[in-house]
Amino acid sequence: MRAVVIAPVLKARTKPDPTVVTRSDEARLEEAVGLARAIDLTIVASMLVPVSQPKPGTLLGTGKIEEIKAALDEHDAGLVIVDHPLTPVQQRNLEKEWNAKVIDRTGLILEIFGRRASTKEGTLQVELAHLNYQRGRLVRSWTHLERQRGGAGFMGGPGETQIEADRRLLQDKIVKLERELEQVRRTRQLHRSKRKKVPHPIVALVGYTNAGKSTLFNRITGAGVLAEDMLFATLDPTLRRMKLPQGRTVILSDTVGFISDLPTHLVAAFRATLEEVLEADLVLHVRDMSDPDNGAQSSDVLRILGELGIDEKDGAERILEVWNKIDRLEPEARDALVQKAETQPNVVAVSAISGEGVDALLSEINQRLSGVLVDRDVTVPVMQLQLLPWIYDHSIVDVREDLEDGNVRLELRLTETEAAELDRRLGIGGKAVREDWER
Known part of the structure; x- marks a missing residue:
């Protein structure tokens, strides 16, 4: 799809903090173009749009709206990417003015995330973020039905009823997804716990x-x-x-x-x-x-x-x-x-x-x-050779000597924490635990 990318530049109300490294307007625009290309859009034009006083209904002034409309017509583009948050009303009004689809920065990033997600967790996360985004963008676009049908009363007419129904539906989906994601988090935490046992x-x-x-x-x-x-x-x-x-x-x-x-x-x-x-x-x-x-x-x-x-x-x-x-x-x-x-x-x-x-x-x-490595010289008994993979994973083995009696002598370096764990597994100062051997 052919698209135009615009980056509104709002006049700063306060002086910028000189200690904070800020992004240039040109870099912002270039990044927005990169985001758009990430979903295979053909960018036919891109521009910085100064905004001295944001308009509640459209964000942009009339002159800039007409200028962008001309660019859309010139390049036969049907999509405008606005690198700035838009309210639902602003998005709807700009779509009417330009007769084109309008996506703000959040919508664009969500679209990218939706295409990139490849696991169940990623898909759930994208869907949850998208539903939260949708929930905030339900606008009252049903008022013409009220006029046609004469809707009135405390429910606010059929249009309001439809919006409330949509909100309830979205909320139900959000709750369901949050439960599924919580299960994913618990599973991930369990995996972390298992990893800590083999540190x-x-x-x-x-x-x-x-x-x-x-x-x-x-x-x-x-x-x-x-x-x-x-x-x-x-x-x-x-x-x-x-x-x-x-x-x-x-x-x-x-x-x-x-x-x-x-x-x-x-x-x-x-x-x-x-x-x-x-x-x-x-x-x-x-x-x-x-x-x-x-x-x-x-x-x-x-x-x-x-x-x-x-x-x-x-x-x-x-x-x-x-x-x-x-x-x-x-x-x-x-x-x-x-x-x-x-x-x-x-x-x-x-x-x-x-x-x-x-x-x-x-x-x-x-x-x-x-950290600080300690040198160790250990002999692994023939009955505990199952420990060798663990030792190689958790230390640096400098010398290995396979002895005639089947035991293995090792000169190695490892952290003090790993040295203490090795002693425990070998049973030095106590009895070795057989279940540890294959960890």
Whole structure:
């Protein structure tokens, strides 16, 4: 479908906070065009639209409405994407003025999410967010029936009755979906509890949408996660167990991309998805350093992480910045960025496409997760060789010696917590528990 994208620019009522990195109007428009292309729309025109005084009925003034109408006629477009929240009345009035379908930012993001959802959980989350959006957009469009039929009385006529019936129907569906999602959350929490019993560290990838998280995820794990140059290519969280080159086993989680001005009910609907981040031992904040707007994008991501409960103090220990897409930079800019990253303690510069810097990233992940390693020299009795897979998963084995009596001697490095767990499983200082052997 042919579409026109507009980004209303409202006159600021207060002076902007100089400490906050804000997105430029041009970057907002470019992002809106990218969102529209994510659902295969053909964008025939895009424009910034200054709005000095928002109109309650249409948001835009008469002159701008006529200007956009002319663009629609010129390009034979039947859809307008408005990168701004619209009230139900504004949306309906603009559709009448332009004789075209109108979708605001929330509606567009919901459409993208609906196409991307590939699991039951993702589908439920999208449907719930969509129903909440619909519920807020029921407008009284039945008044002509009242005039025709003479409807009156305390019920407000047949039109009002229809709207109330629609609202009740939507509310019933919302309640049903919320129950199903609660079951999904309980199941996810159960899975987390099981993972904690076999305590592999969790590493979560976060970042602004289209920052290259899925490409990096695939590069590190060899997984086949959808990784395309489009916004929200990944919607559902993806988990993969992998072994770092140093021998440590971790669980890597790819999450939905963040975006600025994400409506509140969308954040709420996808909170279960983002809970993987809260459980993570290490968060990789992937940034697209080839995007001129990456500073504002980073601010948006950190703000949302803060809303999830990862504040700046906590984040300094748990968040590692990954400066991605250095392959897209000019050689001089690339070299300067790599040198800058090397001087900062919480940054690694990489190219997920070429693989440059990925080995350094994996080493940094291992170092962050290792803490203080202790050296151990242990002998695993022949009757407890079932423990070997667990030992290899939870330690770095430097030397293995298979002894003549069938026992296995190991020189290894592991954290103090894992060393204590190994002692327990071997029965050092107490009796080993047989059920632990195969965990």
